[in-house]
Amino acid sequence: QRDALRDKAREPAHVLVMTATPIPRTVAMTIFGDLDVSTLKDMPLGRSPITTHVVSQSSKPDHLTRAWQRACEEVSNTNQVYVVAPRISADDESDLQRFGLTPDELILAKNLIDEEDSSSLKLAMSSVEELYPMLTGDVMKDLRVGKLHGRLPSEEKEAVMQAFVRHELDVLVTTTVIEVGVDVANATMMIIMNAERFGVSQLHQLRGRIGRGVSPGLCLFVSSASEDSPAMARLRAVAASTDGFELSRLDLQERSEGDVLGSAQSGARSHLRLLRVIRDEELIAQARLVAENLLSQDPTLAANPELAKAVEKLRQEERAAYLEKR
Known part of the structure; x- marks a missing residue:
């Protein structure tokens, strides 16, 4: 199939980059004109729509009780449920980075939550080892509940996941190990x-684990952050959105674009000193048009020797950086 598509192209692409959840740098590269974009807007075959709601523990704490009841209702309808926690246990802060958030997302989370909340970050954080006994001893005591996280032996992780796939478990209490590569149509x-x-990208990626069958999906974001x-x-x-590109722009605003001229996928470190993708998008679009017109008239930059030198210098820096990694 790939060969058939490649044969149809008059000018085959040198590189094909595919992503279901665009990261900040990917979006930045499309804006800078470093990539041509083809967008697949239709929902994949066999998928169902997903509805997402925010459950605020600060303003409506009783809604969490209703969320657990709703999960039990899903199970009574022969469906399955994921319960995702940001870490494994209450006494291991390293879980945040190793099994929950990436370093960039950890920094972002600490910056965005309320100051009084961040002072009790460890205490306020849900974990798999806390949630599992709480649920199995109370609201889900009659359900088949499993737990999954990155610290389990590989054989045990595989056994738990396969039990969930075979519908031998109704509910899976888990960390973000299910973020990719998990396809359970009944969830x-x-x-x-x-x-x-x-x-943002991680929430969108996690949410994509449900609604993969004929039944619509329901995702609940439980948060203790203040309303404002x-x-x-x-x-x-x-x-409010399941559009990956729209969400990636939001992610881009918060995490910055990383290094468009390098390899960092997000963050403030960049070869660009003055330009910012969101703020200067119109200027970047104008520059792209000028560059396209110039290259159409002077593909080898023979009439623009200084520009040719700058491009060659950039290429040499890229080669040097590549060789250092080998």
């Missing part, structure tokens, strides 16, 4: 605890 609901601790906080505004923005 229709996801409850993400402490959702304010996750980045940046974290809550971010969660509501993610809940």
Whole structure:
């Protein structure tokens, strides 16, 4: 199939980059004109729509109780549920980075949550080891509940996941190990605890684990962030859209574009000293048009020797950086 598509192209692409959840640098490269974009806007075959709601523990704490009840209702309808926690256990802060958030997302989360909340970050954080006994001893005591995280032996992780796939488990309490490569068509609901601790792309990626069958999906972002906080505004923005590109622009605004001329995928470190993608998007578009016109008239830059030198210098720097990594 790939060969058939390649044969149809008059000028085959040298590189094909595909992503279901664009990261800040990917979006920045499309804006800078470094990539031509083909967007697949239709939902993949066999997928169902996903509805997302924010459950605020600060303003409506009783809604969490209703969320657990709703999960039980899904199970009674022969469906399955994910409950996602940002870390494994209450006493291991390294779980945040190793098994929950990436370094960039951890920094972002700490910056966005309320100051009084961040002072009790460890205490406020849900974990798999806390949630599992709480749920199995109370609201889900009659359900088949499993737990999954990155610290389990590989054989045990595989056994738990396969049990969930075979519908031998109704509910899976898990960390973000399910973020990619998990396809359970019968899973229709996801409850993400402490959702304010996750980045935009990660929330979108997690949400994509449900609604993969004939039944629509329901995702709940449970958060203790205050109603007027940046974290809550971010969660509501993610809940309001399932458009990966729209969400990646939001992610881009918060995490910065990384190094468009290098390899860093997000963050403030960049070869660009003055230009910023969102702020200067119109200027970048104008520059792209000028560059396209110039190259159409002077493909080898023979009439623009100084520009040719600058391009060659950039290429040499890229080669040197590549060789250093080998």
